[in-house]
Amino acid sequence: MNPSARDYSSAAPSAVTDDSDQVFRIEQRGIDLVGPQERHGKPRDLFWMWLGSNLNIFYPVNGALVIYFGLSFAQAVLAIIIGNLIFFAVGLTSLQGPRTGTSTFAISRAAYGQNGGRGLSLLNWVTCVGFEASGLALIVLAALALLGSAGVAPSTWLKVVLLVGAMCVQVFLPLFGHQTIITVQRYLAFLLIPLFAIMAIAVAGRIHISSLSHGSGWPTFTIAIALLISAGGLSWANTGSDYSRYLPADSRPRSIFWWVSIGGMLPAVLLEILGAAIASVVKGASDPISGLPQALPSWVVTPYLIVAIVTLLAVNTIDLYSSGLTLQAMGLKIKRWQCVLVDMVIATIVAGITIFSSNFNRIYSDFLGLLIVWLSPWLAIYLVDWWLRRGRYDAPALLADRGGRYWRGNGFHLPGVVAQIAGMVAACLWIDSTAFVGPLSSRSVGSDFSFFMGLVVGGGLYYLLARRSVAAEADLADVASS
Numbered sequence: 001m002n003p004s005a006r007d008y009s010s011a012a013p014s015a016v017t018d019d020s021d022q023v024f025r026i027e028q029r030g031i032d033l034v035g036p037q038e039r040h041g042k043p044r045d046l047f048w049m050w051l052g053s054n055l056n057i058f059y060p061v062n063g064a065l066v067i068y069f070g071l072s073f074a075q076a077v078l079a080i081i082i083g084n085l086i087f088f089a090v091g092l093t094s095l096q097g098p099r100t101g102t103s104t105f106a107i108s109r110a111a112y113g114q115n116g117g118r119g120l121s122l123l124n125w126v127t128c129v130g131f132e133a134s135g136l137a138l139i140v141l142a143a144l145a146l147l148g149s150a151g152v153a154p155s156t157w158l159k160v161v162l163l164v165g166a167m168c169v170q171v172f173l174p175l176f177g178h179q180t181i182i183t184v185q186r187y188l189a190f191l192l193i194p195l196f197a198i199m200a201i202a203v204a205g206r207i208h209i210s211s212l213s214h215g216s217g218w219p220t221f222t223i224a225i226a227l228l229i230s231a232g233g234l235s236w237a238n239t240g241s242d243y244s245r246y247l248p249a250d251s252r253p254r255s256i257f258w259w260v261s262i263g264g265m266l267p268a269v270l271l272e273i274l275g276a277a278i279a280s281v282v283k284g285a286s287d288p289i290s291g292l293p294q295a296l297p298s299w300v301v302t303p304y305l306i307v308a309i310v311t312l313l314a315v316n317t318i319d320l321y322s323s324g325l326t327l328q329a330m331g332l333k334i335k336r337w338q339c340v341l342v343d344m345v346i347a348t349i350v351a352g353i354t355i356f357s358s359n360f361n362r363i364y365s366d367f368l369g370l371l372i373v374w375l376s377p378w379l380a381i382y383l384v385d386w387w388l389r390r391g392r393y394d395a396p397a398l399l400a401d402r403g404g405r406y407w408r409g410n411g412f413h414l415p416g417v418v419a420q421i422a423g424m425v426a427a428c429l430w431i432d433s434t435a436f437v438g439p440l441s442s443r444s445v446g447s448d449f450s451f452f453m454g455l456v457v458g459g460g461l462y463y464l465l466a467r468r469s470v471a472a473e474a475d476l477a478d479v480a481s482s
Helices: 043-054 058-068 073-092 096-100 114-149 156-170 172-176 178-204 218-231 240-244 253-278 298-329 336-355 360-388 414-429 450-480
Strands: none
Touching: 043 178, 043 240, 043 253, 043 298, 058 073, 058 218, 058 253, 073 218, 073 240, 073 253, 073 360, 096 240, 114 156, 114 298, 114 336, 114 360, 114 414, 156 172, 156 298, 156 336, 172 178, 172 298, 172 336, 178 240, 178 253, 178 298, 218 360, 218 450, 240 253, 240 298, 298 336, 360 414, 360 450, 414 450
16 A cells, blocks of 8 residues: 555544534544544535635625735736635645544644644634634624614624624534534535625626726735735635545545635635725725625625625634634643634634724734734645655554654654744744834835745745654654554
């Protein structure tokens, strides 16, 4: 058998039966390994899951944001295409799940060690909760707009009631887990494709692309690309294997890569271009709920708000599921469904703070800008580690609390930790956001190369420090599993 296709998860027994991953049945498995007898599904299932997840209101907002930065429409389209090439990274980080049978940040321990991996898991958990809170805040804003159209005046208590209600509705799909999410997202894709098409047709006559011809310079263009990268595929790459781990170990990597990448990229590109076009009508909106509907005919506004709520619930489902798995990867000894409840409560509190802010777009833009600092070097290190070991992992050792192949020095793999820190420093040196401007960025008229610096420095340094030891470690894992 080809070593790269061997199912290493078969070495670890699982107490969870195949019935645990059924539609509308609460999934009991967390990051524990999926055994070969419990594998099911096909790579194309992931296309519909990622398509349904990315047909959401965040992407028109992202497209509008790059116009508000001062880009021309042509510049915005080019930035959108370049920025969304990062979805290929989601395809790449989905390849390890079928080989190991566990989640992305359990696999990440191979590069950082068990204790080093906990630190990265903490950063990922904060990221997921940040997106969850943003989604909940927008759901409440959409509900307020719906009620406002019916003559109901907004109030503090109404916001609180709507927030609690959104929390109660939001929690169901993540509680049920993997197969329910895969199934529901597929049907959502079937529903949302025609709805977004209708919205595009409805606004086509009101769009004035010619008014967006002034354009901006190179520094602003790089800032726009950085925002689109962090708002799109980069912020999904950290969840790739969470949804591919149930696939049979012999699933074709090429099929997984293309189905996942195109499923995420296609809606992101189209919806961001739509948002950029709509920005020719709406100037300076503080959030996508009160702003973008101004470009819509009156008869489309109510369906738009309903679609916004549905899509936000869908995208939050992905974040909640992955944040729960990430809590377990941090080492918390609680069940997956309990992790979902913990995350839901924390995200609701953060969303409550956000709702009373006067400028959602500014907060959201700052959040996205700072994600690059840790995500870009992590992505590079994770993929370089996978490439160096040619996809070979000791899956049971990934889940060991102490000891095992990945324990190394007190639970830390120094090449991974050092490369991560160096990559984060490099990203900080060349970032340009309203929250922080790096010294190299300020000396280059505000250009933002934080993603590329974090990627190159983090991945390059890890390769130099770990190329021999990781390859040898993978050879030993291959022999032990034979």
